[in-house]
Amino acid sequence: MDSIYNVTKGVKMMGDNNLISKKVACPHCKNEISIQGKPGETIEITCPKCNTKGIFAFPTEKPVTESKGPHAIEVKNIDFTYQKSDKKAVNGVSFNINKGEIFGFLGPNGAGKTTTQKVIIGLLKGYNGNVNILGKDLESWKTDLYNRIGVGFELPNHYQKLTALENLELFASFYRGKTTPPMDLLKMVDLEKDANDRVATFSKGMKSKLNFARSLLNDPEVWFLDEPTTGLDPVGRRLIKDIILQKRKEGKAIFLTTHNMNDADELCDRVGFIVDGKLTLIESPRELKIRHGKKVVKVEYLNNGGLEKIDFDLKNLADNKAFLDLLRSGKVQTIHTAEATLDEIFIKATGRQLK
Numbered sequence: 239m240d241s242i243y244n245v246t247k248g249v250k251m252m253g254d255n256n257l258i259s260k261k262v263a264c265p266h267c268k269n270e271i272s273i274q275g276k277p278g279e280t281i282e283i284t285c286p287k288c289n290t291k292g293i294f295a296f297p298t299e300k301p302v303t304e305s306k307g308p309h310a311i312e313v314k315n316i317d318f319t320y321q322k323s324d325k326k327a328v329n330g331v332s333f334n335i336n337k338g339e340i341f342g343f344l345g346p347n348g349a350g351k352t353t354t355q356k357v358i359i360g361l362l363k364g365y366n367g368n369v370n371i372l373g374k375d376l377e378s379w380k381t382d383l384y385n386r387i388g389v390g391f392e393l394p395n396h397y398q399k400l401t402a403l404e405n406l407e408l409f410a411s412f413y414r415g416k417t418t419p420p421m422d423l424l425k426m427v428d429l430e431k432d433a434n435d436r437v438a439t440f441s442k443g444m445k446s447k448l449n450f451a452r453s454l455l456n457d458p459e460v461w462f463l464d465e466p467t468t469g470l471d472p473v474g475r476r477l478i479k480d481i482i483l484q485k486r487k488e489g490k491a492i493f494l495t496t497h498n499m500n501d502a503d504e505l506c507d508r509v510g511f512i513v514d515g516k517l518t519l520i521e522s523p524r525e526l527k528i529r530h531g532k533k534v535v536k537v538e539y540l541n542n543g544g545l546e547k548i549d550f551d552l553k554n555l556a557d558n559k560a561f562l563d564l565l566r567s568g569k570v571q572t573i574h575t576a577e578a579t580l581d582e583i584f585i586k587a588t589g590r591q592l593k
Contacts, residue, residue, distance in 0.1 A: 264290055309334040309370070310460050310491030311341075311358065316367030318357055327353045328365070329515035337459075340482065340492040342506035342523075344499070344584065350515040351495040352392070355462055358493070359389055372459060385415050388458030392465040394449035398438040402429055402448050405437060406455060413456045423451040428477060442469040450478060460491045467501055479505060499580040509580070513588045523580060530578040530586065535561070539569040549576070 257274045264271065264285040275281050284291050311334060318328040328350045335341040343351050356362045358369055360376060360383060369376035372386060396405050406420035424430050427447040437445065446469045453461065466482070467475040482505055486492060496502055502509050503523045510520045521529075533552040538545055550561045552575070564570060578586075 264288060310337045310339075310372060311335040311493065312368070312370040313354075313358065314368040314370075316354070316357060316365050316369060318353055318362060318365040326515050328357065331367075331512070331515070331517045333510055333517060333520060335460075335491045335493060337491050338486055338489045339507045340486050340494055340505050342502040342509035343493065343495040343512060344497065344502055344509050344580075345512040346497060349512045351497075351512060352464060353515075354512070355464060355493065355495055359383075359387060359462060382414075385413055385456055386458060387460045387462065388453040388456060389462045390450050390453035390464060390466055392468060394445040396437045396445060396448060399436060401434050401436055402440070403433040405448065406452060409452055410455050415456065417455045418457055420451075420455070423454055424448075426454075426481065427451045428474075443471060443474050446470055447474065447478070450481075454485075458490065460493070461485065462493045462495075464495045465498070466494070466496075467498065475501075499584065503580050511584055511587055519587050526580065526583050527577045530583050532576040532578075534576045536572075536574055536576055537561075537564060537570060538572040539564060539567070540571060541569065545571065 257276060259272065259274050261270050261272055262283065263269070264287065267285060267288040267290070269285055269287040271283060271285060273281065273283060282291065313334065314332050316328055316331050317326055319326050331350070331354055333341065343354065345351050353362065357365045358371070358376070360379065371379065371383065376383075397408065400408065402424060403420055406423060410417040410420060421430065421433060424433050427450060429444060429447055429451070432440070432444065437448065440448065446466075450463075450466055453463070463482070467478055470478060479501065482492065482494075486507075494502070494506060506523060508520060508522050509526070511518050534549045535552055535555060536547065536549055538547050540546075548564075550558055555561060
């Protein structure tokens, strides 16, 4: 399996041929290697020291656009180590999230996803680095921060003897500003008819939806979600994902931590891969799939009563006689491009599987 080589030193443009010069580190022996390539080009690399083979994708040149204001979240080189541990749970993580964007933070259990979120929302102190939320340094915020952000933790924590409505009314009372009417939120997540039932009687999926609704009580500008579709059936997952997409349209900055690649692929504008506390890659799901997918079209067709498969090169497909004849035959059952999945890309980039 190829590895992804990471940049260790900056970009330098080389003359009129528009070549980019970089230094990258071997993911195994950490040896630095000098490489050159054109914007958007993907090249193969073999480490001269340990012979590890890998790939590196040079960034595509993008037009410079005028900034529309500060990022909703800016994180720069944060480190965090738990007490009695000699290993960093978060190690040099940097990223930003804009308003109206869903940023997916993807990694296996124990990778540092939840720890990073807890640092950003102020639950963990003693970190190194800088965190800026809504144009203000995290350390400058007081409790008023929680009037402007919403947090949906992975494990719901409700008052079991209270009803769903009473739970939301109680938490709404903690906010200083205007809140969304609890019944509106219960209706939004399809719990309106269960409003006056004790939470102790709720299923796991119902508790997850109530937890999700609670995170929206204060109509937050920045919204943190940790595995928001856990425990939900297909109908419930669809409902929650539609709400998330709608909130993005309303301009909310959404930080989504998950190891569900299907959710990330459908919801996220950009994703970041984190393993062992290190953020190894940030890109849009679409760009990742195009870059790592095979440029072929896969066709399934009927032949003598059986189903057969054939691949066609995407290049010059419109002039491929065999492909056109097969289309005209009326035997085609399915046809699609060979996209790489985010699961496959994650394994290729990190050498780890999501669990």
